[in-house]
Amino acid sequence: MRTVIVNGTVIDTEPEPRVLPGACVVVEDGVIVSVGPEPPRGDRPSGDVNGGDVNGGDVNGGDVNGGDVEVIDATGRIVLPGLVDTHRHVWQSVLRGIAADATLGGYLDLVLGRLAPAFRAEDVYAAELWGAIEALNAGVTTLYDWSHIQLTPAHTDAAVAALRESGVRAVLAYAHPGPGDGARDEAAVRRFRSEHFPSAEPGLVTPAFAAWGPVYGSVEAARADWLLARELGLPISLHATGEGPVERLHANGLLGPGVLFVHGNGMPEEAMKLVAANGGTASVTPAVECQMGHGLPETGRFRESGVPTGLGVDTVTAVPGDMFAVMRAAFAAERSRPGRPADRPFTAADVLRMATIEGATAIGMADRIGSLTPGKQADLLLLDAGAPNLAPVHDPVAAVVTAADVSTVDTVLVAGRVVKRGGRLVGPDTARARDLAERSARHVSAQALGRSTTPR
Structure with a gap:
């Protein structure tokens, strides 16, 4: 299947964001094959694209070149990587x-201490499916899912099943059921790897390891987790702030490539330089960090230390689940640092760049996603540049960062497959997913808090 996106204002992000007015993006079998000023010969329909023949259904219905080409008219749209x-x-x-x-302490007490234990496997399935749908609706084509809800094997199975059903690209980072050394379960991690990801071929959902230590556990437990993750070929992510975590990892020979440090608020400069020197990366979640009082987001300090740094939502218990809000939080916080x-x-x-190619670098996927480089996966986003909050567009890059929101997300493709078109999701059954999410919300809230979440 070949998809040709024509007449859009294209933004590529590698090596730096740049605007390509009127460029054509050609996708074949889910992979970007070219980005240029004109479609390859034979890929344009015989009708007038701007005249409405495409949107009228003749092209998208499969009548071009024997039914193997879909042309997407991106007139009035900004086209960029997911x-x-x-x-x-x-x-x-x-x-x-x-x-x-x-605050952070209140969040830990409420969400991890009281609410998480009330989750059944079916609640994890509902939440993962709804969360992935939310991301796709907002133009987030790749999620790094730091999943510390692996209470039983059934919970793990539910998380994997929901992410795969959603159609999102995701890294599912498995965390032990709790932060203490006694909660470690190597057998469960091995089962997660062998049963759900037996092939070395990367699919839309890939595995990783979410480490508690040495922040919430002992150095000995952290060493065992690092050895296990490396044995199983799993990249590692951990929450780390202030002085101590990086230094302890370094002292025990555990720093290295494939280690993603989340937050980093208050991390000493020398620690950041150790992360950079050992090939580590960072994820900053500026909206949550400001709102919960972690400290000033370290976006600039990480990058100035040479650490590839991505952005994250973190948790919708406190902030919106879209990257437009996160980008604006990062922009404001860093410029006021x-x-x-x-x-x-x-x-x-x-x-x-942090929300696309640098984020892809941070999670070890820059060879597959994050830019429009030919050979990469066709994870693409089309924004409605004529929306009241975007038009008139003077600088497309600035418009995306400062003015776009979920309402402007017109079309989304993951691996070349359209999951949102004309502002409407076309993947999983959204009504069913919402019903499951609302049922689970009521169950968890009633079990943990003794009250319903349904507005009256």
Whole structure:
């Protein structure tokens, strides 16, 4: 199957964001094959694209070149790579807004201490499916799912099944059921790897390991987890702030490529340099970090230290689940950071890069996603440039970062497959998914808090 996207304002992001007015993007069998000013010969329909023959159904219905070419008319659209969320607890989608006023401590007590134990396997399935649908609707084509809800093997099976059903591209990072050393279960991690990801061929959902230690556990447990993850070929992600975590990992020879540090608030400069020198990466979640009081987001300091840095939503218990809100939070927080070097301005292009190709680098997927480079997966996003909050567009990059929102997401493709078209999702049954999410929200809230979540 070949898809040709014509007449759009294209933004590529590698090596830096740049605008390609009127460029044509050609996709074949889910892979980008070219980005240029004109479609290859024979790929344009004989009718007038701008005249309405395409949207009228003749082309999208399969009548071009024997039925193997779909032409998407992107007139009045901004075309760019799908957004990459480098850190999200997707299972918390059914807890939306429940901790909006909480500090980090309050969030940990409420969400992990009280609500998480009430989740059944079917609640994990509902939450993962609804959270992935939410992401796709917002133009997020890749999620790094830091999944600390693996209470039983059935919970794990449910998470994998829901992500695969959704059609999102996801890294499912498995965490032990709890942060203490006694909660470690190597057999469960091995089962997760062998049963759900037996092939070395990367699919839309790929595995990783979400580490508690050495932040919430001992160095000995962290060493065992690192050895296990490396044995199984799993990249590692961990929450780490302040002084201590990086230094302890370094002292025990555990720093290296494939280690993603989340947050990093207050991390000493020397620690950041150790992360960079050892090939580590970072994920910053500026909206949550500001709102919950983690500290000033370290977007600029990580990047100035040479650490590839992506952006993440983190949790919708407190903030919106779209990357447009995250980009704006990052932009505002970094530009107001005391001590920011005057000769190194933080720009809208920097933010968009973090939400695409640099985010892909942070999670080890820059060879597959994050830009429009031929040979990469066709994860694409089309924004309605004529929307009241975007038009008139003077600078497409700035428009994406400062003005776009979920309402402007017109079309989304993952691996070349359209999952949203004309502002409407066309993948999983959204009504069914919403019903499952609402049922699970009521169950979890009633079990953990003794109250219903349904507005009256």
